[in-house]
Amino acid sequence: MCVEKTPWEQVIDFHGHTCPQISLGYRVAQIAMRELGIRPTPGTELMVTAQTHSCALDAFQVLNHATYGRGSLIVNEKKLHRYLFEYSGTPVRVEISVQPDIVEHLVIPEHLSTREKQNATLEAIQFILGSEETAFCTIQKG
Numbered sequence: 001m002c003v004e005k006t007p008w009e010q011v012i013d014f015h016g017h018t019c020p021q022i023s024l025g026y027r028v029a030q031i032a033m034r035e036l037g038i039r040p041t042p043g044t045e046l047m048v049t050a051q052t053h054s055c056a057l058d059a060f061q062v063l064n065h066a067t068y069g070r071g072s073l074i075v076n077e078k079k080l081h082r083y084l085f086e087y088s089g090t091p092v093r094v095e096i097s098v099q100p101d102i103v104e105h106l107v108i109p110e111h112l113s114t115r116e117k118q119n120a121t122l123e124a125i126q127f128i129l130g131s132e133e134t135a136f137c138t139i140q141k142g
């Protein structure tokens with residue numbers, strides 16, 4: 001039987017490993033799609049501007065079809081987990097800022113053993129995906 005991959009599996013497959021940043025990107029990407037709603041015009045392109053480079057970007061390439069190669073995924077480095085989604089040539093835009101408490105969970109301490117790192121990674125992902133949306137981010141539209 002052929003079972004279709006879930007969006008999470010598609011993202012992890014593309015990204016190549018499981019890490020806290022990709023789970024952050026996964027959640028941001030899904031909130032963005034919900035907030036943006038349907039594509040306003042057929043000719044418009046979804047543009048994503050990230051204010052920091054991280055593993056999170058790969059989720060936008062898979063889920064939002066905003067790709068680095070096509071120039072629809074841009075990094076404006078400010079060391080902030082703030083992401084702007086906008087449809088080109090339209091006023092439709094959504095900005096998602098990840099809460100500081102979530103950002104703190106992205107870093108897995110280097111001194112841990114491999115096993116401890118695996119556990120810390122899983123815990124961080126559960127925290128990032130499981131927190132209330134208001135505790136996860138703020139959303140600004142328009």
Ligand SMILES: [Zn+2]
Binds near residue numbers: 015018019021022055
């Ligand atoms: Zn990663």
